[in-house]
Amino acid sequence: MLRFNAQPKDFRSISYARALRSVGLLLQMRDLQAFELSCENSEFRLRCGYQKPPCSTPVEMRYSFDEIEFLDSKYQKESNGLNETVDFYSLGEILRGIGAYVNKRNGRLVKISNNESSMAAGSVKLQYQTPDGDLTEEVFTLPSIYELCLRLYMERAKSSRSPKVFASSRGRENRSTHN
Numbered sequence: 001m002l003r004f005n006a007q008p009k010d011f012r013s014i015s016y017a018r019a020l021r022s023v024g025l026l027l028q029m030r031d032l033q034a035f036e037l038s039c040e041n042s043e044f045r046l047r048c049g050y051q052k053p054p055c056s057t058p059v060e061m062r063y064s065f066d067e068i069e070f071l072d073s074k075y076q077k078e079s080n081g082l083n084e085t086v087d088f089y090s091l092g093e094i095l096r097g098i099g100a101y102v103n104k105r106n107g108r109l110v111k112i113s114n115n116e117s118s119m120a121a122g123s124v125k126l127q128y129q130t131p132d133g134d135l136t137e138e139v140f141t142l143p144s145i146y147e148l149c150l151r152l153y154m155e156r157a158k159s160s161r162s163p164k165v166f167a168s169s170r171g172r173e174n175r176s177t178h179n
Contacts, residue, residue: 036111
């Protein structure tokens with residue numbers, strides 16, 4: 001785990017989209033496929049597994065705000081100005097899209113999981129608190145995740161006007177909405 005000597009902060013000062021992209025990239029680097037992520041105070045807590053979900057989750061990790069902020073800035077520096085292929089089915093992009101979804105609803109992230117046996121393969125369950133304090137739970141299917149990530153990409157491309165290529169590593173072009 002990375003260590004910092006900074007005052008504790010919370011995730012309200014960084015977007016969930018950016019923070020969750022960093023978490024997704026960390027999961028990808030470690031080849032962790034199943035996860036349950038909870039957001040508590042100033043850290044993300046993860047229970048992860050190496051097999052495809054559903055599976056046991058023997059790996060536990062914690063990342064503070066400062067660690068996520070550091071990783072996000074490192075990612076920004078490494079990818080700045082590069083024409084890179086965007087894979088909407090990668091954990092980094094999936095979590096980024098779901099984070100942007102929570103941001104747009106001015107919500108507070110509670111939990112994200114892709115490791116529940118009751119869900120279809122590739123689905124992700126999101127729990128967040130609305131500004132009114134209500135706990136909301138939504139399940140995103142693989143096609144709806146793709147659409148969410150594509151919309152987010154188009155919004156970013158429109159604002160930055162930087163050309164990027166996007167890829168579907170699974171060869172699917174899905175256009176349905178989330179459940």
